[in-house]
């Protein structure tokens with residue numbers, strides 16, 4: 001296993017999603033590494049059937065292509081009454097965020113069970129493409145009747161947190177940063193990174 005404490009100075013965020021990138025920047029600000037963006041020219045095909053497989057593919061391929069450490073996130077929405085759809089196909093469910101939201105709302109209109117969860121798999125790869133650590137986080141909630149709020153990105157305006165009776169579109173980003181699937185995955189990943197750094 002590589003020695004992360006000496007090698008992890010630069011980290012490529014292996015994502016093309018501006019919303020995710022913004023959250024990564026906020027969540028990793030104290031890590032003491034320089035975060036860099038993935039060049040647009042590197043586009044990884046998400047051929048995996050699970051979030052973790054796709055996170056591994058994105059982290060490994062971007063690490064190899066850039067010759068740097070890379071962190072990738074594969075995430076999505078699982079709606080119980082839709083047999084966990086859209087799941088790994090969350091980004092491919094329709095062409096735009098609002099079309100994706102409308103598709104979920106229309107498919108769910110015949111169902112009374114509106115339970116859902118966000119899932120986030122995160123992987124970090126060393127420059128040779130080897131996966132150094134990974135983690136999965138979830139965040140349980142429900143699908144709102146209609147989009148609410150302008151915070152966040154993607155499915156956030158219809159993802160209701162029962163405890164707050166607000167969607168991630170309405171909840172301030174600093175609160176989402178404490179309870180989200182991405183925050184949960186990152187906190188597990190960070191405890192694994194800590195093990196490397198302290199050795």
Ligand SMILES: O=P(O)(O)OP(=O)(O)OP(=O)(O)OC[C@H]1O[C@@H](n2cnc3c(O)ncnc32)[C@H](O)[C@@H]1O
Nearest residue numbers: 015016017073074075076077090091153154155156
């Ligand atoms: O693969 P990269 O380049 O990282 O960007 P992407 O947007 O394609 O990301 P995914 O393949 O992981 O697909 C995730 C989908 O789930 C949505 N999503 C993920 N996390 C979310 C969050 O915290 N809030 C709202 N929607 C989210 C996101 O908008 C995408 O439609």
Ligand SMILES: [Mg+2]
Nearest residue numbers: 016046074091
């Ligand atoms: Mg994607």
